[in-house]
Amino acid sequence: MKSATATALIARRRRFKRRLLGWFRQHGRDLPWRRTRDPYQILVSEVMLQQTQVARVEGYWHRFLARFPTLDTLAAAPPRRVRESWAGLGYYRRAANLHRLAREVVTNHAGQLPRTAAALRALPGVGPYTAGAVASFAYELPEPAVDTNVSRVLRRVFHPRLRTGAAAERTLAATAKALVPRRGNDAWITNQALMELGALICTARVMHCDRCPVRPACATGAPVQARASAASRPTTRSRSRGKT
Numbered sequence: 001m002k003s004a005t006a007t008a009l010i011a012r013r014r015r016f017k018r019r020l021l022g023w024f025r026q027h028g029r030d031l032p033w034r035r036t037r038d039p040y041q042i043l044v045s046e047v048m049l050q051q052t053q054v055a056r057v058e059g060y061w062h063r064f065l066a067r068f069p070t071l072d073t074l075a076a077a078p079p080r081r082v083r084e085s086w087a088g089l090g091y092y093r094r095a096a097n098l099h100r101l102a103r104e105v106v107t108n109h110a111g112q113l114p115r116t117a118a119a120l121r122a123l124p125g126v127g128p129y130t131a132g133a134v135a136s137f138a139y140e141l142p143e144p145a146v147d148t149n150v151s152r153v154l155r156r157v158f159h160p161r162l163r164t165g166a167a168a169e170r171t172l173a174a175t176a177k178a179l180v181p182r183r184g185n186d187a188w189i190t191n192q193a194l195m196e197l198g199a200l201i202c203t204a205r206v207m208h209c210d211r212c213p214v215r216p217a218c219a220t221g222a223p224v225q226a227r228a229s230a231a232s233r234p235t236t237r238s239r240s241r242g243k244t
């Protein structure tokens, strides 16, 4: 039998997700890589989005895919051409890793990106986040995808007192996993919505708690709201004064 604490946590996760998904369906951005389930196109977007803003990536993503429309074309390209296509985007190591990955997939996987997060992680330059993102966004597998945005949101919503370090990372990963449903498209939308909340509302610089859809379920935002409401409530004395 579940303890009262575990039951309360499950209820809070449900409340959080209901609000998060409702908000994302209405306010999530229509980004080009959200319109595709092509694993290669999604992989390119995820690599480009590492440490780079969405607005900057969009143009590069379209041009890169126009020049290298498949993993095969990327694998066959000389390194100089790949680097040229990345010029201006920065962090060129990402391009070199992507190129190495393409060559390995063509050589060892018949040109098809692996279909599990574990197999994706074995590829050059693919860490836990990118593996989870491709597995979830392309193959709609129930895998968490915890980048810095998601990590920050989960920390603020569920673990505001969590310290840093490996144990903390494991706690956040477990929370992310618990939030991802077992069914395909629901995993896609859950991960996208978490990222979107971290990008637009619960940002690294500002917590927009006043317009945050998950605030009632948030361990950081809800207590602030409760304190603000209590402070703005008129006291008994001031109420009686007002009546006279």
Ligand code: SF4
Binding pocket: 153, 156, 157, 201, 202, 203, 207, 208, 209, 212, 213, 214, 215, 218, 219, 220, 221, 222
């Ligand atoms: S209520 Fe505030 S702290 Fe909580 S998720 Fe929203 S913006 Fe972040």
